[in-house]
Amino acid sequence: MSKRKSIPAKIRLEVFKRDRYTCQLCGKSPAKYPEVDLDVVELEIDHYQPISKDGNNSLANLQTLCRQCNRGKGNDESFNITIKDKIEDLLNKINPKILQALQSNKKVRIVANEVDYHELARLIGVSEQYRVEVIPNTLIGYRAGFSLGIYTIDDNGGAKVNFFLELK
Numbered sequence: 001m002s003k004r005k006s007i008p009a010k011i012r013l014e015v016f017k018r019d020r021y022t023c024q025l026c027g028k029s030p031a032k033y034p035e036v037d038l039d040v041v042e043l044e045i046d047h048y049q050p051i052s053k054d055g056n057n058s059l060a061n062l063q064t065l066c067r068q069c070n071r072g073k074g075n076d077e078s079f080n081i082t083i084k085d086k087i088e089d090l091l092n093k094i095n096p097k098i099l100q101a102l103q104s105n106k107k108v109r110i111v112a113n114e115v116d117y118h119e120l121a122r123l124i125g126v127s128e129q130y131r132v133e134v135i136p137n138t139l140i141g142y143r144a145g146f147s148l149g150i151y152t153i154d155d156n157g158g159a160k161v162n163f164f165l166e167l168k
């Protein structure tokens, strides 16, 4: 009756491995909470495009979600905002030149608002797609970053963080 075919164990493992055993919506991972019961973060395989809407069991259509996010998502594809998307949205918010520069250089120097930097560092810690390296004590005054790299376009006048962002 059901069209749903079970996902082969090997494919499941490949998806978990590709996604670094991390929920692609909320970033939770059993590997990151070794002190708690592993059941707290139970990982499942989700279909990007649901089977009921002609989605298949190919690697590209599968992603790792925690049980809680998977229940919340159900068949609603509008929840398909991945950590990768969130990082790219944030980079574009800081300055749309960053993603362009990353394509040609792999490593760019950025000056961002402290708040944006901390959110970026958190997301990157989850995805592990990028490496960040803070450059200490190079920013003295307001807008000093203009000569140092790609500067945030959303300057709030507050503290800035100067860092390298590198594609792994």
Ligand SMILES: [Zn+2]
Binding pocket: 023, 024, 025, 026, 027, 028, 065, 066, 067, 068, 069, 070
């Ligand atoms: Zn989750």
